[in-house]
Amino acid sequence: MHLDPLIDDLGTRIIVCCGAGGVGKTTTAAALGVRAAERGRKVVVLTIDPARRLAQSMGIDSLDNIPRKVDGIKGSDGGELHAMMLDMKRTFDEIVEAHADAERARAILENPFYQSLSAGFAGTQEYMAMEKLGQLRARDEWDLIVVDTPPSRSALDFLDAPKRLGSFLDGKFIKLLMTPAKMGGRAGMKFLNVGMSMMTGTLGKLLGGQFLKDVQTFVAAMDTMFGGFRTRADATYKLLQAPGTAFLVVATPERDALREAAYFVERLAAEEMPLAGLVLNRVHGSGAARLSAERARAAAENLDEGRIVDQTGGKTGVRGSRATPAEPSDTATAAARSSHDEAAPTADPATHDIQQLTAGLLRLHAERMQVLAREQRTRDRFTALHPEVAVAEVAALPGDVHDLAGLRAIGDRLTAGRIPSA
Numbered sequence: 001m002h003l004d005p006l007i008d009d010l011g012t013r014i015i016v017c018c019g020a021g022g023v024g025k026t027t028t029a030a031a032l033g034v035r036a037a038e039r040g041r042k043v044v045v046l047t048i049d050p051a052r053r054l055a056q057s058m059g060i061d062s063l064d065n066i067p068r069k070v071d072g073i074k075g076s077d078g079g080e081l082h083a084m085m086l087d088m089k090r091t092f093d094e095i096v097e098a099h100a101d102a103e104r105a106r107a108i109l110e111n112p113f114y115q116s117l118s119a120g121f122a123g124t125q126e127y128m129a130m131e132k133l134g135q136l137r138a139r140d141e142w143d144l145i146v147v148d149t150p151p152s153r154s155a156l157d158f159l160d161a162p163k164r165l166g167s168f169l170d171g172k173f174i175k176l177l178m179t180p181a182k183m184g185g186r187a188g189m190k191f192l193n194v195g196m197s198m199m200t201g202t203l204g205k206l207l208g209g210q211f212l213k214d215v216q217t218f219v220a221a222m223d224t225m226f227g228g229f230r231t232r233a234d235a236t237y238k239l240l241q242a243p244g245t246a247f248l249v250v251a252t253p254e255r256d257a258l259r260e261a262a263y264f265v266e267r268l269a270a271e272e273m274p275l276a277g278l279v280l281n282r283v284h285g286s287g288a289a290r291l292s293a294e295r296a297r298a299a300a301e302n303l304d305e306g307r308i309v310d311q312t313g314g315k316t317g318v319r320g321s322r323a324t325p326a327e328p329s330d331t332a333t334a335a336a337r338s339s340h341d342e343a344a345p346t347a348d349p350a351t352h353d354i355q356q357l358t359a360g361l362l363r364l365h366a367e368r369m370q371v372l373a374r375e376q377r378t379r380d381r382f383t384a385l386h387p388e389v390a391v392a393e394v395a396a397l398p399g400d401v402h403d404l405a406g407l408r409a410i411g412d413r414l415t416a417g418r419i420p421s422a
Contacts, residue, residue, distance in 0.1 A: 003414055004039070010143060014239070017146065024250055026148045027410055028394075029047060031410035033045035035408070040079045042141075043145075046084055046085075046129070046146070048125065055085070057406060063084055064084065064085060086132055092118035113215045113218040129149065134235060134239065241271070241274070242274075250281060253280055275389065279391075281396075282396040284396050286365070
C-alpha cells in the first residue's frame with residue numbers, strides 16, 4: 001500500500017484509522033496528519049485518546065474540543081495542521097444548544113439524567129465522535145480530516161454506535177415516557193395518573209422516584225430533538241461510505257490484533273465502506289536475517305563449551321588457507337575460533353568475556369529471529385484470508401514517539417509501504 005498518493009489526492013477528504021485498542025491508531029493518525037500537512041494539505045486530526053499522547057507529541061499543552069494549530073510544520077503550499085481531542089459531554093452540549101431554544105436547552109443541560117447520559121452512556125463516546133466528524137466536514141475549513149477512532153474492546157463499536165443510540169431513543173421505554181407529553185391536556189394527565197401509576201410505582205422502588213422524574217423531564221424536553229439525532233447519524237454514516245473517505249485498519253503482527261483487523265475488514269466490506277488497506281504496526285526486522293535462529297543458538301552453545309562453532313561444508317577455516325568473504329555465521333563465531341587458534345593452556349580472561357558477550361548476543365538474535373518467524377506466520381494467515389487488502393508495514397521504533405520528529409519518522413515508515421529485506 002502506498003499512502004503518499006492517498007494523502008496527496010485532494011479527493012480524499014476523510015481518513016479513518018480504526019482497529020483494536022493498543023495497536024497505535026493515535027500515532028498513525030498523528031503521523032499521517034503531519035505528513036499530509038507538510039505535503040500541502042490543510043489537515044485536522046480528531047483523536048478520542050484519553051492518554052493525551054497526541055498533544056504531547058505535537059508540542060501542545062493540551063487538546064480540547066476546539067481544533068488547535070500545531071506549530072513547527074515544515075513544507076510549502078500552505079499546508080497546515082490542527083489537532084483536537086473529543087470532549088464527549090461538550091459535543092453533546094453543543095448539539096443541544098444548536099437544536100433547542102435557550103429555555104429548553106437550559107432545562108436539558110441542567111437535567112441530572114442528561115448529565116449522566118452525556119457523560120457516560122454506553123456508546124455515547126462513539127456516537128459523539130461521529131457527530132464531531134460531521135460538524136468538521138460541514139465547516140469545510142480543512143481539506144483533510146484524520147480520525148482516530150475511540151479505544152474500545154471491539155473495533156466495531158465506532159460503526160455500531162449510531163444504531164445503538166438510535167435503538168435507545170426508539171426504545172419502548174423512551175416511547176412510553178414520551179406518550180404523556182405527546183397526548184397533552186386531560187388525556188395526557190389521565191394517562192400519566194392511571195396508565196403510568198403502576199410503572200412509576202415499580203420503577204420508583206427500583207430506580208428512585210426522583211431519578212424517574214428526571215428521566216421523564218429529560219424525555220419531554222428532548223422530544224423534538226430525537227429525530228435530529230437519527231438524521232445526523234444517518235448522514236454521517238453515508239459520509240463514511242462516500243468515495244472521499246478512506247479507512248485504514250491498524251493492527252500489530254499479533255494474532256488477536258490481526259483477528260480483530262480481519263473482522264473489521266469483513267465488516268467494512270459488508271457496509272460498503274471504502275477500505276484503503278491495513279497498516280501493520282511495530283513490525284520487527286533484523287540486519288542479519290541470513291543467520292538463522294538455529295545456527296545462532298548452536299554458535300552460542302559452542303562458545304559456552306569452548307568449542308569451535310560448527311560450520312557448513314566448505315566453510316571451515318584452515319590455517320594458512322586463502323581468505324574467503326565473511327558470512328554472517330563467520331562473524332558470529334569469530335570469538336570462538338580466535339580462542340582456539342592459539343593453543344594456550346589457559347584462556348585469556350578478556351577473550352572469555354568476549355566469548356560470553358558474543359554468546360549472549362547470539363541468543364538475543366535467535367530470540368529475535370523467532371519473533372520475526374512468528375510475525376511472518378501471523379501476517380501470512382491474514383493475507384491468505386484477505387489477499388485483496390493492501391498492506392503497509394511500519395518498522396518498530398526503539399522508543400516511544402514524543403515529538404514531531406518521531407511522528408515524521410513514523411510517517412516515513414508508513415509511506416515506505418514495506419520493510420526492506422535484509
